[in-house]
Amino acid sequence: MTVTFPLPPIRHATAAQAALLLDVTLRALLGRLMTTPSTVTEVALMLKVSPNRAQYLVGKLQRADIAVVTAVEPRAGRALRRYGVTPRWFIPFEVTGADTLDAFLAAQLIPRVTRMMMLTARQMQEHTDTWGYWLEQHDVTGSNLRLGNGDGQGSDLFAGVAPLMANVATLTLSARQAQELKARLIALFDDFGSPEAGGEAHSVAVLLVRGKVD
Structure with missing residues (x-):
């Protein structure tokens, strides 16, 4: 028994x-x-x-x-x-032994972000062998740094139908807009939270925080 x-x-x-x-x-x-x-x-x-x-x-x-x-x-x-x-x-x-709250968060986030960057690079290499950064003037922020190949910004991959995004953006939002954006993102995750038969794992990372990341 x-x-x-x-x-x-x-x-x-x-x-x-x-x-x-x-x-x-x-x-x-x-x-x-x-x-x-x-x-x-x-x-x-x-x-x-x-x-x-x-x-x-x-x-x-x-x-x-x-x-x-x-x-x-x-x-x-x-x-x-x-x-x-x-x-x-x-x-x-x-x-946890972490000296600061920053270090506490980084210990969990950085290994996952590193893994996601490896997966991103693998998918980029499958698309084309030649990659680099495009640094361009931008009317609002002064300059933009974007991934791309020698022919352009790789929009056929990043803005096309392939399930790949690698964007860091700064948005100017009111408190109401920031709250609405958060609510929409949570709802979006809920909408796609139920797996379908035959599906495969896709990693998604979203950070929304006050302040600017250059």
Whole structure:
């Protein structure tokens, strides 16, 4: 008979736990164990790593009291254990070791932005081999720096039907307009939040903040 152990609905992280919970290399494993308590063998198959590597990763989370045994299934020889992770954690800024709130945010954003730039470059290279920047006079901002190839600004890729955008823009907005833009962006994400059969992953990053980024 399988013995199960329920997970608490929410936990607050210690400093040691925060370091692992915010480790981007563990995100796939944490996501799996939060949604589907799994055996080490199942983890190895999901991550496409060796059983020894999977055991090491799960053990790392278990020693930090992040992953816990949620079920024990008796069988001949050694019992089969399933490991799970509480599905909701609060990770206080104060326990992360970051010196500033800027550094706290950057630690999570920069690796993801770097990955998105790699994916962007890959899609650009598939389109054409020659790329650079166009620096041009602009009536409003004084100058614009845009990606493009030798024939122009790459509008056939960035403004065409290909699912690729790489824009940084400065808009002059009233408080009302900024609120409306935020609401529209949230609604847009909601509209496209349900996956369709046969779809593939697309990464989208949106930042809206007061101030100018040159």
